[in-house]
Amino acid sequence: MATETKKEEAHDFRRLHSYPLIRHTDMPEEMRVEAMELCVTACEKFSTNNENAAKMIKENMDKKFGASWHTIVGEGFGFEITHETKNILYMFFGGNMAICVWKCS
């Protein structure tokens, strides 16, 4: 019985936590929306390969907002970075993925 509820919870958690959740950002609205959508697309496209997802995000951000973007995609990591203001996005996605995108040249 207990396991069943746990399972249900886990399932619920999966379903409920699938949306992108922004933890920290100082981007302007337009940029934020675009960056967020890009991260979601990349993570969905390369759901098994974080490196490719990060590469895709970085390259697309470079194209759209100018060079020297950096991206981390992973399930667990710590970081301390220096970024240009108005150019950072730290978000969670899919319940188990963390993505950090920032610009620093």
Next chain:
Amino acid sequence: MPPKIPKSVKGPGSTVGAKPSKIIKGRQKPREEDDMTVDEYGEDYVHGRTLVRPDDQLDLTETELKEEFTRILTANNPHAPQNIVRFNFKERSYKQTSHVEQIAIHFALDGNMLHKDSDEARRQRAKAGMGEARSEIALSEAGEEEAGDGEEGEKEEAAEAPPPKKESLRNQFNFSERASQTFNNPYRERGTATEPPPRANFSSTANQWEIYDAYYEDLQKQEKAKDKTKQVPAFKKDDDKTKKKLVALETTSDDISRVTKASKIVERMVNQNTFDDIAQDFSYFEDASDEFRDQEGTLLPLWKFSYDKAKRLAVTSLCWNPKHVDLFSTGHGSYDFTKQGRGMLLFYSLKNPSYPEFIYSTDSGVMCIDIHPTYPYLICVGFYDGSVGVFNVKDKRAGPVYKSTAKSGKHTDPVWQVKWQKDDLDNNLNFFSVSSDGRVVSWTLVKDELIYADVISLTVDDVPAEGPDGTQLQLLGCGTSFDFHKKIDYLFLVGTEEGKIHKCSKAYSSQFLDTIDAHHMSVDAVRWNPFHPDIFISCSADWTVKIWDHNYRHQAMFTFDLNSAVGDVAWAPYSSTIFAAVTADGKIHVFDLNINKYEALCEQSVVQKKKTKLTHVEFNPAHMIVVVGDERGYVTSLKLSPNLRKVPKKKKGEESQGIDHEVEIAKLDKILSLVREPDNKDKK
């Protein structure tokens, strides 16, 4: 210019060969004819003439003629010196030079003719090039030449055969090359360094439990928000939305909206400086001459408000904001049936007379407005097309928040007055409107729509008119104004275009409590006295203002004839006996019944151009000023002089603050008691 060789050489050359003897003859008498021109002389030189003896010639005999004189001509120059000595450096002594120049040149003339075969002629021909050759050909065609000339022409052509060398012809004697150096500008160094883009540090840790917690928190927040939105009523939702919008705007906008507040402050400061004298008058000026005039007063014009886009749009309504006493709204439209068009709703502040605080443009003319007494940001508006709407100043949208449509029971004729009511039993906001289609309608703001309910239809008492096919038509009166009793909640008055004033109750929709034949023309305004519960005032286009006691319906307490159609009348908020009326001849009349029951204390023209009609007047609830609107779209604020705001002196010991309602009512009653006739009182 060099001579043209072929001509010059050929012409005289040929004649020289032909007639040599004539030249010799001619030479004997060259200068005897003075009147000859050079050309004639030349011709004469060629042809010669017969001998003519001069008059003074000596006549000599034969022997004398035959006598011989021997003359020896030597080549020595008689004028040349024979004894020239020069210093000889070799022998160191002066020595006579043996050689003396014997040639004396008496006349020299450089000819301008060349021989055509000479070197110089060839060179010139080569330089002149083809042009010469062509003229040569032209001459040969003329056929005047001899055979020899023809041969020469061929020769010349042969000589010309090598292509002519083009050389720039320079003046060889006075030619110099020039060069100059321009000034070199001094070099200067200049450099700038840009500030690097601002940077910030950020650090965090991402792992599974952090992510889980974040999502969990967010979900809980969302659920809470959901609960909240369920609870709050409909129109507050709107506020939330606008707040969200505002937040979004604030974060994104880099434009001028960020300095809105600062720029507004600066604008007001500038205006304060510009209109400093008016502001001083507003606060401190009191007409000193009032002390010497007992029954007269004056109005001091203060600021004048206008807005370019609202010019020539008549001021159709005025309303002071109940919360911010410096703020008032004006509705703009047109009273002219033939000139209907757009309308405007403007908000002016006394602190900024140069530009409206808020501007709303409407498709149809605004005919009336009212500001909600407890929510001063809500304004209900009646339009010429019969619709009513509600504007929310807090809401950033450009149009009304609510608007009635043809489907939702809008009026079929212009709406002449709107008035906010107390919230109904469900705490919904609601207001009333009156229109010339004969209906008084109550509008309730429910969620995002206006719910309407007919309160009363203004039926005409007369027998129903017969339609063309025998049906009976119930005629409806045209409502033009109304006012609600200050104390008795259900009681209200409606003025009509027929000149009647109906006393109505919100409870009965089919019957009037009372009908007064008040005026001969349409009733423009009707207003309850703010102090006395029985008294109201009405004005009409029949030039009169009348004061009524609603218990005495057959007779007006006072009637004033103002000699022009009266557009509006308003009670003063500080005294029960003072009221102001505006007329179509551009005058404002201020009465104080306590001082003069027959004439106005002040009758003053306040329009710049004659023939401008004044349309509305409104007292400021706190300050001693009135605003009047005219049909050209101008609003003028006027300060009442001390005589126009006399209130009874308070006895010692009484509270000096506030207006004593009892005193005000007693004051009015005292005046009315003189005119009331108890017999006329309605039987109850």
